[in-house]
Amino acid sequence: MYFAGVDIAKRRHELCVIDDSGDILLQLPVENTKRGFEKLLTAFRTKQLTNQNVRFCLEATGHYWIALYCQLKEHEFSVDVVNPIQSDALRNLYIRKTKTDQKDSFILADLLRLGRATSTQLASETVLKLQTLSRMRFEFVSQIGGLKNKVIGILDRIFPEYPGCFSDVFIKTSRELLKQYSSPEELAEVDLTELSDFLREHSRGRIGMDRAERIQNLARGTFGISIAIDAFTLELRLLLQQIEFIEEQIKEIEDAIDQVMEEMRPSDETPYRHVIETIPGIGPVLAAAIIGEVGDITRFKNAKALVAFAGIDATIRASGQFEGTRNRMSKRGSPVLRHSLWLAAVSARRFNPKFKEYYDTKRAQGKHPNVVTGAIARKLAHLIFALWTDNRPFDPNYKWTAGSTN
Secondary structure (H helix, E strand, C coil): CEEEEEECCCCEEEEEEECCCCCEEEEEEEECCHHHHHHHHHHHHHCCCCCCCEEEEEECCCCCHHHHHHHHHHCCCEEEEECHHHHHHHHCCCCCCCCCHHHHHHHHHHHHHCCCCCCCCCCCHHHHHHHHHHHHHHHHHHHHHHHHHHHHHHHHHHCCCHHHHCCCCCCHHHHHHHHHCCCHHHHHHCCHHHHHHHHHHHCCCCCCHHHHHHHHHHHHCCCCCCCCHHHHHHHHHHHHHHHHHHHHHHHHHHHHHHHHHHCCCCCCCCCCCCHHHHCCCCCHHHHHHHHHHHCCHHHCCCHHHHHHHHCCCECCCEECCEECCCCCECCCCCHHHHHHHHHHHHHHHHHCHHHHHHHHHHHHCCCCHHHHHHHHHHHHHHHHHHHHHHCCCCCCCCCCCCCCCC
16 A cells, blocks of 8 residues: 655645555655646556545645545545644654655655545535635624724724713724714714714614704813824725625625525425534524534544634643643634634523523633633533534433533
């Protein structure tokens, strides 16, 4: 049997094939193109290497490995994909801790030869859709957070009193007001009745003259700067427009997610699309993100493995007689899954009676909110694993086995 390791890169991969003894049979650069793959097949034919006597090991570097993986599978090669963390750990076993593409391809082949590679399969089309859409949504939501921080930064300079005028600077009424009257000077000079009517129209009658008077008085006495106002107000309007544009795109993504989730509905009579949607705190969007990142739940041998994959397990610091007491979340694994479980935990601590009781108890004991929320996220991961594995919807009266959510 021969073992082929491929160090993945954007434009050119590095291939190394070794035999059962670990001796190198072939080393070859492989362009990430159709022509490059055909060159690989030609080299294999020269060495009498086939899909019957060669196994491949690829490192899941970004998304660059997927095209090669699909080509190899189409040609019926056996392919294992390893997490970069796993290959890094093996690299440290070698005496000379150098890193080159050729050496890394050898290490991957050796990892396979030694039987230390964990077999991984490309996700199903449905799961891949959910993963792609959820990651895109995650990125867009993050972008909006950055844009909102920039808006607040501008207001801090030109009109620092403004955020106190509304419960949230970014509610619809506030946004429309800032787009129409972007500077405190404009708010100070506008007719008070006109300002009141504007607020009443965009708030559907909830805000009127009292708020208009307050905003105008603050604008007239603002402590904000008076230089470069034109530049700041232009930036403010454009940022608000950009936020609204991305929000429309997020809505489009969520509609697409909803359609894909419908493909997973067991039957027309079933009220849920997936069992994890039945867990209080996990709505369709979070369920889609979790499914997209987890893929096949059977690839995790237990709930602790799922917790570790999400990176919400605690780091352990111990040496000799010393054992650390201030352990932190490891944050190694899928950031989208970790973020989704965290949001689900925040929701669960409010709407799930069992988790709410747990949260209130731990807070009364003096635990930090983030520490308790992290613990709830881990419990949710255990619950997700149990329900998903058994294909059983959530039942608040179900008797959990000892340690099932610890």
